[in-house]
Amino acid sequence: MIQQFIENFKSHTEIDFEYVFLRDYNLLNCTGCKLCFNKGEEYCPLKDDRDLLLEKINNSDGIIFATPNYAFHVTALMKNFLDRIAFIFHRPRFFGKAFTAIVIQGIYGGASIVKYLESTGEKLGFNVAKGCCLTSLEPRTAQEQKKITQKLNKTYFRFYNKLMFTKLPNPSFAKLLIFRIANTSMLIIQNEKFEDYCYFKEKDWFESDYYYNVWLGPIKKAIRLFF
The missing domain is CATH 3.40.50.360 (Flavodoxin domain)
Structure with a gap:
């Protein structure tokens, strides 16, 4: 096949x-x-x-x-x-x-x-x-x-x-929500000995709207305000 x-x-x-x-x-x-x-x-x-x-x-x-x-x-x-x-x-x-x-x-x-x-x-x-x-x-x-x-x-x-089509896709609401939940969880931990936290910090994901640079409309950006 x-x-x-x-x-x-x-x-x-x-x-x-x-x-x-x-x-x-x-x-x-x-x-x-x-x-x-x-x-x-x-x-x-x-x-x-x-x-x-x-x-x-x-x-x-x-x-x-x-x-x-x-x-x-x-x-x-x-x-x-x-x-x-x-x-x-x-x-x-x-x-x-x-x-x-x-x-x-x-x-x-x-x-x-x-x-x-x-x-x-x-x-x-x-x-x-x-x-x-x-x-x-x-x-x-x-x-x-x-x-x-x-x-x-x-x-x-x-x-x-x-x-x-190499352009990175615009994330769905569900994917954005998962990203925000993961982000919030890492911020709560704030443990430099925990690899997940260090990885998020290294990638600047705590300051990002998503895993990679992508344009988000006002409604999708609002997800960040709740998490």
């Missing part, structure tokens, strides 16, 4: 693309010690390929998370990867990078996985394009393959637009 997705790029533009299979990387299981949250990710006691994978994301313009439906969720490998980078939910950083999700399944349940991954992408800071869930049993009929191709093409164009 991903190979078919990438063929769309090859027909429209030149692109450097890399397949990243989590099974090929050493990712130890998160133990929930919370050192990455409280002190910083560099204090994580697990020494594995987490930072190598983060470097790949940092060096990219766009990311596609693809997973089969395993017991109505992402694979254990992907869930563990998300657990290992969960500190970024507190300290988002992938602003301006395009993101989409593709889920493959045999019967049903994948739509909720797509929504989960889209929500995850937003919380990490990505500019999220709506993903898709593809139902595929073997052998596939020509009609089923046609339906899959149509879904993939729609997802491709949504992702392509996010990738090419």
Whole structure:
């Protein structure tokens, strides 16, 4: 499915693309010690390929998370990867990078996985394009393959637009509210030993309307007055 997705790029533009299979990387299981949250990710006691994978994301313009439906969720490998980078939910950083999700399944349940991954992408800071869930049993009929191709093409164009349109999106009321709540929580803590507080302070988010510079109308700006 991903190979078919990438063929769309090859027909429209030149692109450097890399397949990243989590099974090929050493990712130890998160133990929930919370050192990455409280002190910083560099204090994580697990020494594995987490930072190598983060470097790949940092060096990219766009990311596609693809997973089969395993017991109505992402694979254990992907869930563990998300657990290992969960500190970024507190300290988002992938602003301006395009993101989409593709889920493959045999019967049903994948739509909720797509929504989960889209929500995850937003919380990490990505500019999220709506993903898709593809139902595929073997052998596939020509009609089923046609339906899959149509879904993939729609997802491709949504992702392509996010990738090419580099202007940072204007946040919704919900996103602004989440930002203000996080900001207020950090101000209440005011603990220089707490990594989240230091990160917000370093980014000047206590003085900002949002995570990045963006024009807000008077109604959206009013959210700041209440938090």
